[in-house]
Amino acid sequence: MTLAHLPALVVVVPLIAAPLIVLLRRSTAAWAIALAACAFSFAAALLLAAEVLAAGAISYHLGSWPPPWGIEYRVDALSAYVLVLVSGIGMVTALYAWRSIAAELPRDQLYLFYALYCLCLSGLLGMTVTGDAFNLFVFMEIASLSSYVLIALGRHRRALLAAYQYLILGTIGATFYVIGVGLLYLMTGTLNIADIAERLPQAGNPRAVLAALAFITVGVSLKLALFPLHFWLPNAYAHAPSAVTAFLAATATKVAVYVLLRFYFGIFGFRLVTESLPMPEILLALSVVAIVSASLVALWQADLKRLFAYSSVAQIGYITLGIGMASREGLTAAVAHLFNHGITKGALFLLVGGIALRAGSASFDAVRGLGRRMPLTSLGIVIAGLSLIGVPGTAGFTSKWYLVLGAIGAGRWWLAALIVLTSLIALAYVWRFVEAAYLSEPGARTPEAGEAPAAMLAPAWLLVAACVYFGFETSFNIGGAARAAALLLGGVP
Amino acid sequence: MTAAQLIVAALAVPLAGAAGIALAGRWPNLRETTTMVAAVALFGCVLGLLPTVLAGGRPQLFLLEMLPGIALGFRVEPLGMLFALVASSLWIVNSVYSIGYMRANNEPHQTRFYVCFALALAATMGIAFSSNLLTLFLFYEMLTLVTWPLVTHHGGDEARKGGRVYLGFLLGTSILFLLPAIVATWAIAGTLEFTPGGILRDAGLSGAAVGGLLALYMFGIGKAALMPFHRWLPAAMVAPTPVSALLHAVAVVKAGVFAVVKVIVYVFGVDTLAGVRAADWLPAVAGFTIIAASIVALRSDNLKRRLAYSTVSQLSYVVLAAALLTPLSVAAAALHIAAHAVGKITLFFAAGAIYTASHKTEVSQLDGIGRRMPWTMGAFAIGSLSMIGLPPAAGFVSKWYMLSGAMTTQQWGAVAVLVAGTLLSAGYLLPIVYRAFFLSPAPSHGRDEEHGEAPLTMVIAVSVSALGTVALFFFPEVLLALSRQLAEVG
Numbered sequence: 013m014t015l016a017h018l019p020a021l022v023v024v025v026p027l028i029a030a031p032l033i034v035l036l037r038r039s040t041a042a043w044a045i046a047l048a049a050c051a052f053s054f055a056a057a058l059l060l061a062a063e064v065l066a067a068g069a070i071s072y073h074l075g076s077w078p079p080p081w082g083i084e085y086r087v088d089a090l091s092a093y094v095l096v097l098v099s100g101i102g103m104v105t106a107l108y109a110w111r112s113i114a115a116e117l118p119r120d121q122l123y124l125f126y127a128l129y130c131l132c133l134s135g136l137l138g139m140t141v142t143g144d145a146f147n148l149f150v151f152m153e154i155a156s157l158s159s160y161v162l163i164a165l166g167r168h169r170r171a172l173l174a175a176y177q178y179l180i181l182g183t184i185g186a187t188f189y190v191i192g193v194g195l196l197y198l199m200t201g202t203l204n205i206a207d208i209a210e211r212l213p214q215a216g217n218p219r220a221v222l223a224a225l226a227f228i229t230v231g232v233s234l235k236l237a238l239f240p241l242h243f244w245l246p247n248a249y250a251h252a253p254s255a256v257t258a259f260l261a262a263t264a265t266k267v268a269v270y271v272l273l274r275f276y277f278g279i280f281g282f283r284l285v286t287e288s289l290p291m292p293e294i295l296l297a298l299s300v301v302a303i304v305s306a307s308l309v310a311l312w313q314a315d316l317k318r319l320f321a322y323s324s325v326a327q328i329g330y331i332t333l334g335i336g337m338a339s340r341e342g343l344t345a346a347v348a349h350l351f352n353h354g355i356t357k358g359a360l361f362l363l364v365g366g367i368a369l370r371a372g373s374a375s376f377d378a379v380r381g382l383g384r385r386m387p388l389t390s391l392g393i394v395i396a397g398l399s400l401i402g403v404p405g406t407a408g409f410t411s412k413w414y415l416v417l418g419a420i421g422a423g424r425w426w427l428a429a430l431i432v433l434t435s436l437i438a439l440a441y442v443w444r445f446v447e448a449a450y451l452s453e454p455g456a457r458t459p460e461a462g463e464a465p466a467a468m469l470a471p472a473w474l475l476v477a478a479c480v481y482f483g484f485e486t487s488f489n490i491g492g493a494a495r496a497a498a499l500l501l502g503g504v505p
Numbered sequence: 506m507t508a509a510q511l512i513v514a515a516l517a518v519p520l521a522g523a524a525g526i527a528l529a530g531r532w533p534n535l536r537e538t539t540t541m542v543a544a545v546a547l548f549g550c551v552l553g554l555l556p557t558v559l560a561g562g563r564p565q566l567f568l569l570e571m572l573p574g575i576a577l578g579f580r581v582e583p584l585g586m587l588f589a590l591v592a593s594s595l596w597i598v599n600s601v602y603s604i605g606y607m608r609a610n611n612e613p614h615q616t617r618f619y620v621c622f623a624l625a626l627a628a629t630m631g632i633a634f635s636s637n638l639l640t641l642f643l644f645y646e647m648l649t650l651v652t653w654p655l656v657t658h659h660g661g662d663e664a665r666k667g668g669r670v671y672l673g674f675l676l677g678t679s680i681l682f683l684l685p686a687i688v689a690t691w692a693i694a695g696t697l698e699f700t701p702g703g704i705l706r707d708a709g710l711s712g713a714a715v716g717g718l719l720a721l722y723m724f725g726i727g728k729a730a731l732m733p734f735h736r737w738l739p740a741a742m743v744a745p746t747p748v749s750a751l752l753h754a755v756a757v758v759k760a761g762v763f764a765v766v767k768v769i770v771y772v773f774g775v776d777t778l779a780g781v782r783a784a785d786w787l788p789a790v791a792g793f794t795i796i797a798a799s800i801v802a803l804r805s806d807n808l809k810r811r812l813a814y815s816t817v818s819q820l821s822y823v824v825l826a827a828a829l830l831t832p833l834s835v836a837a838a839a840l841h842i843a844a845h846a847v848g849k850i851t852l853f854f855a856a857g858a859i860y861t862a863s864h865k866t867e868v869s870q871l872d873g874i875g876r877r878m879p880w881t882m883g884a885f886a887i888g889s890l891s892m893i894g895l896p897p898a899a900g901f902v903s904k905w906y907m908l909s910g911a912m913t914t915q916q917w918g919a920v921a922v923l924v925a926g927t928l929l930s931a932g933y934l935l936p937i938v939y940r941a942f943f944l945s946p947a948p949s950h951g952r953d954e955e956h957g958e959a960p961l962t963m964v965i966a967v968s969v970s971a972l973g974t975v976a977l978f979f980f981p982e983v984l985l986a987l988s989r990q991l992a993e994v995g
Contacts (some may be wrong), residue, residue: 234664250959401682403650410572416688428688432681438678443669451657453664494573 019072019085020143020187022056022095023151025049026102026134030127039122042234044111046126050103050463053137057095061492064092071143079143080204086143091345094140094270096419097354097470098486101262101475102133104138108362108471115369116253117131124163125253132158133258136267139202145193145279146203148271152235155267156182159260163252168501181244185234192227195220196279209279222288228275229291236268238332242325250378254365257317261324262358266350269331273347275498276335288340295336302329308439309445316364316374319441320357326434327353330415333431337418340497345414348493351398352407352482359396363389366472367463370410371457379445381454385461388469390449392476399440399479407482410490418498451504508557508564512552512579515589515630518543527883530616540600542618545734547626551586556645558586559986562609567853571639575697580636582699584770584839585988588763589633590983591846595755596626598966602854603747605962609861612745617654617687619736622751624651638687638697638772638925642679642762647729649675655748656741667743674737676726683725686718690772697856701994703774715773715889716783721769723787728761729824730817737780739813746857749809753816754850759842762823766838769827770994779830787828794821799929806867808856811933812849815892816929818926819845826907829919834910836988841903843984848891848900854967855885858959868937875938877957880964882941884971888933891974894927902984 029049033042065072069088073079087095135155142148160182164175193203199215200208215221230241238244245265248259262364276285285291295493303326310322331353334346362376366389372376383390399406412435419428463469482489506514524542529536557564558581566579581589603622607615626653631644657668691697694704705715720806727734741752752758777786798818803809821846824839844861858881859865859874873883887898894904904927911919958964977984 398650403640403646405647413688416685417692420685420692421687425685426683429681432684435680436677439672439680443672447665447668450654451660451668481657484569484571486570486576490573 013438017072017386018056018060019070019087020074022060022099022135023141025052025136026130026137030130030134030235033123033127033130037072037120037123037395039114040122042126043106046130047103047106048131050099050106053133054096055381057092057099060087061086061092061096062439080202080207083147084204085204086140086206087141087146089492089499090142090270090273090347091491093351094267094497095137095278097351098133098136098140098263098267101259101354101358104358104361104471104474105114105255107301108258108365109469110468112255112365113253114390115413118282119167120324121165123244125162125356128158128162129259132162133157136263137388139267140270144203144207145196145207146190146206148192149193152186152189152271152494155264156235159256159264162256162260163248164406165256166251166253167403168251170247171251174244176249178244178248181234181241185231186379188227188231188234192231193223193432195224195227199224200451205274205279210409212279212281216324217260218288223285224271224281225285225289229272231451232268232272232275236265236272236332237325237328239298239325239329242306242328245317245325246321249324249361250315254361254368254480258358258361261321261361262354263330265324266354268428269328269335269346269350272501273305273335282338282501292338294429295332299336300427302326303333303434304432307434309442316367316376316379316445317361320360320364323438324353324357327357327400330411332412334415334418337422339418340501341414341418341421341495343500344409344490344493345418347496348490349411351489351493352411352479353483355475356396356406356408359394359472360400360480361466362472362475363392366468367459369464369468370459370462375384375457376444376448377455379448380452381449381458384451385454385459388463388473392411392473394442394446395450395476396479397445399483401438401442405480405483406480407489409483410486411457411493413489414490478498506553508554508562508581509566509622511550511553512564512566512581512634515547515554515634516551516627518547518550518753518785519623519627519630522547523627526623528621530807533615536616536619537600537604540623541597541606543623544597544600544626545594545895547630547884548597551630554581555586555590555983557581558583558990561990571643572823575639575691576580576637577640577643578636578960579634579640580699581634583987583994584763584766585624585633585635587757587839587843587984587987587991589630589804590593590877591753591759592626592629592633595850595970596622597847598969599747599850600753601962601969602685602750602857602966605960606745606857606861607962609963613656616972617744618745621651621655625655625751625756629760632725632760636698638699639689641767642683642687644765645683646676646679646762648757649679650729650783650978652752653749655751656744658740658745658748659743663743667740669883670740671737674734674740676804678727679735680724682721686721686725687882689718689721699715699771703770703777704772706774706777709801712781712783714734715777715781716786719773719778719784719787722772722835723765723790723824726761726764727775728757728793729765730758730820731790731824732797732817735798735817738817739810739941742807742809742813744862746809748886749813750850750853750857753812753853757819758816759846762842764836765824766827766842769830769946770991772833775830775835784828788825788916788919791821791825791954792918794818795825795922796929799926799933802933803929808859808866808868808937809853811868812852813941815848815852815930815933819849819892819928822892822923823857823908823924824908825919825922829910829914829916831914833906833908836985836992837906837910839988840906840981840984841900843897843979844891844903844974847970847977848888848898850951851967851970851974852887852892854970855881856964857890858963858967861963863956868940870947871937872940872944877948878959881959881967882938884967886938887971889938892934893931897978898974899981900974901978902981906988
């Protein structure tokens with residue numbers, strides 16, 4: 013009976029947890045409620061994914077109002093996949109946040125953090141599960157507004173500036189998105205995604221359709237930090253509290269990718285996107301620039317958080333590169349990398365957060381000689397770093413395989429060469445860490461011997477283990493991605 | 506135990522050994538015993554698979570599906586059997602030597618050293634027994650990563666630089682060239698399983714495509730040290746000598762040439778390559794590497810550097826033999842993998858013994874050292890014979906097959922290279938033996954270099970490997986049987 017309402021509950025439970033936390037005010041209770049909400053969402057996501065695998069897409073009518081007048085929540089192969097990622101990361105980070113945030117925020121503000129965290133998670137999950145374009149905007153704003161505040165909670169004043177920068181750019185993005193949705197509504201008279209997709213081909217004004225596509229692309233690209241709309245990301249990730257960085261790095265941009273995929277292939281349709289506008293070529297070009305430039309910039313960073321932030325911009329470039337290939341392998345790679353990068357970056361930022369806790373900062377000065385003083389943290393960063401490079405035996409390799417396969421399959425050897433060349437840049441910046449941690453003497457700013465607290469190390473290592481596990485057991489991350497890609501390209505529900 | 510269980514054991518024993526060594530870190534004797542037990546147990550497992558393979562069986566093991574349609578699986582065939590035998594037997598000898606070396610030189614981080622060694626052997630077994638390109642690639646990369654801490658063992662600036670060159674060349678070539686080659690093979694052939702006759706045989710590839718793909722593979726397998734991607738080998742000399750012995754005889758370089766032969770025989774297929782002009786560059790590049798590396802070896806005064814370039818040269822013997830694409834030469838390639846391994850490990854053991862006993866690293870310092878270290882230099886002499894290809898050393902057997910293979914197909918260029926290489930290797934090795942035994946030591950400057958032989962464990966190890974070199978000359982039956990089986994596949 014409640015199982016039938018899971019598509020709604022997965023969003024509603026964290027949403028209700030937020031005001032509950034604000035009412036209770038006590039920090040321990042706040043964390044417990046947040047964790048319970050996240051765990052529930054994760055369990056619900058897993059159940060939904062299993063259901064979709066067994067029986068096909070689920071259509072849930074909110075309030076029993078039938079679409080297209082009511083709001084429909086739709087769980088199919090793609091949204092189930094993203095749901096599992098976001099809720100999983102949400103739960104792991106909530107576990108981590110207990111010790112991490114307690115060190116970064118005064119005790120009487122902790123409950124506010126957890127309330128915002130639940131709101132953000134609810135927003136992201138809502139964006140994923142909804143089948144209504146405007147409802148998506150509502151959840152987009154819930155997620156964005158709460159993430160602006162979460163970032164602003166960082167220790168330094170620069171966090172405030174970074175949050176403000178993200179707020180401006182993010183609001184522009186959301187506004188562009190809603191203008192695009194407005195145009196679509198004007199032409200089709202409906203806000204339900206499936207319904208828009210049906211009616212759009214008969215819509216009168218092809219120019220307006222293209223304008224809607226353009227607005228939505230730009231709006232979502234701002235959220236997704238596609239070059240050149242990525243400028244908010246490095247500052248936001250570097251100055252936010254560690255748990256927030258990890259959470260956002262692993263989820264927020266991924267959900268934006270999901271929105272892009274849903275609109276491109278679910279609403280506008282493959283033919284329109286690839287033929288009327290040279291979207292694949294534009295995406296390819298922007299992705300290539302993103303990957304190369306962001307990787308190179310990452311190489312020169314003095315701070316681990318900024319380094320991995322720029323690395324994220326590059327990795328998002330890989331995802332959009334897969335989309336730009338517009339082939340089955342390319343889309344499989346894009347969706348798989350969404351997941352693989354999510355767990356890899358999540359692991360990395362959680363571990364870096366441990367360093368930041370013990371050393372007060374995550375700069376390279378603090379990392380010298382870390383191999384002896386924080387051996388588990390260092391080893392975890394190395395393993396997750398290998399996943400970032402794409403060494404076989406890690407999750408990152410599996411999506412890189414499909415990217416190269418997509419490039420070679422389309423005869424684009426230069427693209428395959430570029431993908432592997434940029435992997436070497438990733439090798440270079442991961443190796444900067446390895447040399448600093450293992451081949452250098454401890455510096456003045458290296459923390460004293462002693463690992464991060466177990467409450468932080470354990471969730472981080474859970475994700476590190478996931479990076480290795482999903483490098484061998486790929487039935488979920490690759491199998492699920494392949495199913496999602498087939499769905500997007502075939503239009504089969 | 507069934508064959509499949511033995512394959513699992515061959516991987517599990519070194520991994521378990523690594524864990525055991527890590528746990529026993531605080532008790533050196535227990536730790537060293539763990540290494541020895543693991544090494545002997547591994548050799549036992551590998552030996553257990555030998556009868557099946559000699560009888561024509563090909564034991565298999567499927568672990569899991571790593572990517573849709575591609576398995577993480579194992580299949581023991583003659584070449585893999587040979588490689589595994591060489592690696593596991595030499596690990597025992599190398600462990601005895603390492604114990605002597607590490608203790609005599611009071612090396613730091615010994616637990617890390619032995620753990621990485623065990624992991625490297627696990628990766629080597631994975632490479633030897635892999636049933637498809639993806640499994641091979643997985644363990645190949647694992648081997649690079651696991652040997653990096655061994656190369657950078659001493660820490661400090663020199664180790665860092667050497668480690669960068671090492672990792673840069675090996676990971677660079679494998680990610681830039683080998684990975685696209687494997688993906689392309691998958692795209693073209695739809696399978697990555699090693700198949701007798703080659704999986705690209707019926708793919709209908711143009712000559713140029715075959716040549717290009719071959720180039721990606723050959724330069725992608727950086728561990729085979731084909732020029733110009735050979736620089737990692739001399740750079741790795743910054744490591745302690747037991748590591749160099751492992752790198753240059755047992756695991757890393759042999760994994761490289763093993764992969765080269767595997768690709769030529771089981772991915773392309775000897776016939777596929779034989780019918781294509783565009784593959785003619787490979788014997789040329791290999792020949793060039795043989796000569797060029799030998800010349801650099803001649804001009805190197807540092808003993809380890811000379812031996813490193815000798816290895817670069819000798820590895821290209823294997824590549825050249827495989828590239829000649831005749832049954833005799835393919836057999837020769839397999840034989841040389843074994844012969845060079847045993848010979849070169851002897852030479853490196855001797856170099857390490859010399860350093861440990863006398864702290865001498867340059868050839869010019871070695872006058873008269875044979876008098877003080879007769880066992881070590883005697884073993885060095887036998888190892889040299891093997892490198893040059895003279896009886897009664899194992900190198901003679903492989904060289905004989907190589908020359909036969911080249912002459913019967915009238916590839917006179919290859920014959921010329923082989924002869925020139927032989928003369929050059931005599932040129933850079935025999936003078937060392939001559940100096941050691943027939944020249945008087947240079948007058949010492951104040952500090953009297955009164956030293957004797959190296960510690961007993963090291964002398965035992967170097968004598969065993971020298972004996973092994975000679976034994977393989979007199980009792981080559983197992984190696985010949987495996988090599989012939991491989992040649993029949995092609």
